[in-house]
Amino acid sequence: MLTGRPVSRVVSVDGPQGGMREGSVVVAKYDVPDQAWYFEQSGGHAMPFAVLMEVALQPCGWLASYAGSALAGETDLLFRNLDGSGTVTGEVTPATRTVRTAAELTRVSRNGEMVIESFRVTCTADGTPVFELSTTFGYFPPSAFDDQRGLTTSADDRSRLEEPAPPAVDLTARPARYCAGEPRLPGPMLLMLDRVTGYWPQGGNAGLGRLRAEKDVRPDAWFFRAHFFQDPVQPGSLGIEAMCQLLQYHLLERAAADAVPHPRFEPVLPGREVTWTYRGQITPGNRLIRIDMDIVQSGTDPRGPYAVADASLWGDDTCIYRVRGLGMRVVPGTDCVP
Numbered sequence: 001m002l003t004g005r006p007v008s009r010v011v012s013v014d015g016p017q018g019g020m021r022e023g024s025v026v027v028a029k030y031d032v033p034d035q036a037w038y039f040e041q042s043g044g045h046a047m048p049f050a051v052l053m054e055v056a057l058q059p060c061g062w063l064a065s066y067a068g069s070a071l072a073g074e075t076d077l078l079f080r081n082l083d084g085s086g087t088v089t090g091e092v093t094p095a096t097r098t099v100r101t102a103a104e105l106t107r108v109s110r111n112g113e114m115v116i117e118s119f120r121v122t123c124t125a126d127g128t129p130v131f132e133l134s135t136t137f138g139y140f141p142p143s144a145f146d147d148q149r150g151l152t153t154s155a156d157d158r159s160r161l162e163e164p165a166p167p168a169v170d171l172t173a174r175p176a177r178y179c180a181g182e183p184r185l186p187g188p189m190l191l192m193l194d195r196v197t198g199y200w201p202q203g204g205n206a207g208l209g210r211l212r213a214e215k216d217v218r219p220d221a222w223f224f225r226a227h228f229f230q231d232p233v234q235p236g237s238l239g240i241e242a243m244c245q246l247l248q249y250h251l252l253e254r255a256a257a258d259a260v261p262h263p264r265f266e267p268v269l270p271g272r273e274v275t276w277t278y279r280g281q282i283t284p285g286n287r288l289i290r291i292d293m294d295i296v297q298s299g300t301d302p303r304g305p306y307a308v309a310d311a312s313l314w315g316d317d318t319c320i321y322r323v324r325g326l327g328m329r330v331v332p333g334t335d336c337v338p
Contacts, residue, residue: 006030006058015105018068024105026066028059034094041190043183045333047092048190049268050241052123056131057081057237059103060119067105069115069139077113077139079228081236085275086133088268096125115139150280150318157312157319160292165198165212178249183257183265183330185245189222192242196249209295213246219284234282239289239321243311244268246293247328256305262333269306269327280320290314304331
């Protein structure tokens with residue numbers, strides 16, 4: 001699970017081993033520890049979105065391997081998630097016993113040494129639906145990463161990274177305003193932001209707020225040792241988790257929790273589709289991660305105050321991730337998504 005296994009066991013597979021057959025399906029189960037590190041780091045209420053993404057996505061990698069995708073040529077290939085869209089409908093809590101993931105290989109295509117595969121995935125927690133998504137992965141020769149061009153950007157996109165702002169807020173110092181009380185940002189192991197380098201409360205295209213943040217890349221970071229074996233790369237899910245945490249910072253700045261009894265953050269806004277696109281990677285050779293975020297929707301519904309954002313993530317000077325429709329909400333501490 002980022003530092004361990006997101007699959008406790010594979011309970012069934014329908015499809016030929018080594019056959020790369022569309023329609024192949026794997027069903028995997030993950031036994032949720034009641035004292036997992038990620039519960040402790042996130043306040044103990046629910047599994048963070050990054051962990052749920054890994055629970056959903058890694059069975060796709062198992063099925064791709066079982067189907068023989070990496071054996072199609074003579075070159076060693078690297079496995080990467082390219083994009084996806086999904087909707088969270090529930091939460092995995094310490095009371096959850098088992099998360100069941102069913103992943104179906106829906107499309108396979110090959111172009112030279114590269115193999116592109118699409119999957120449809122559903123996750124249930126003790127029988128209750130919690131996450132449904134579609135996603136695409138690729139197998140690539142290492143040479144494909146020699147000239148990492150990333151996503152297309154404009155001059156304005158790049159200028160936003162250098163726009164003057166008030167002094168940065170150092171989150172590694174664990175300031176009490178953001179890292180104590182309820183709700184709060186995650187503990188040091190899960191916190192994927194080092195500093196907030198810009199906050200414009202009336203900024204952004206919708207005038208609802210714009211934020212900018214950074215994280216220094218540390219070659220000895222725990223996730224490089226855990227993902228992947230002999231191919232260290234930061235999980236894309238942790239980049240999205242950094243965006244979730246920047247949304248949490250935004251809600252703390254606007255005092256969204258003040259009128260909520262025993263407030264907590266949901267891992268991500270349920271019932272709303274999130275889409276992600278990856279066109280690059282963070283490795284120990286990178287120096288700096290930067291996130292630029294626009295708040296595109298803000299309000300309060302019967303469950304609590306929320307915000308929705310679009311965001312991009314940059315590895316040094318290259319834009320490599322883009323996420324749309326990412327939401328965060330403050331709810332009462334005893335309130336869990338059914």
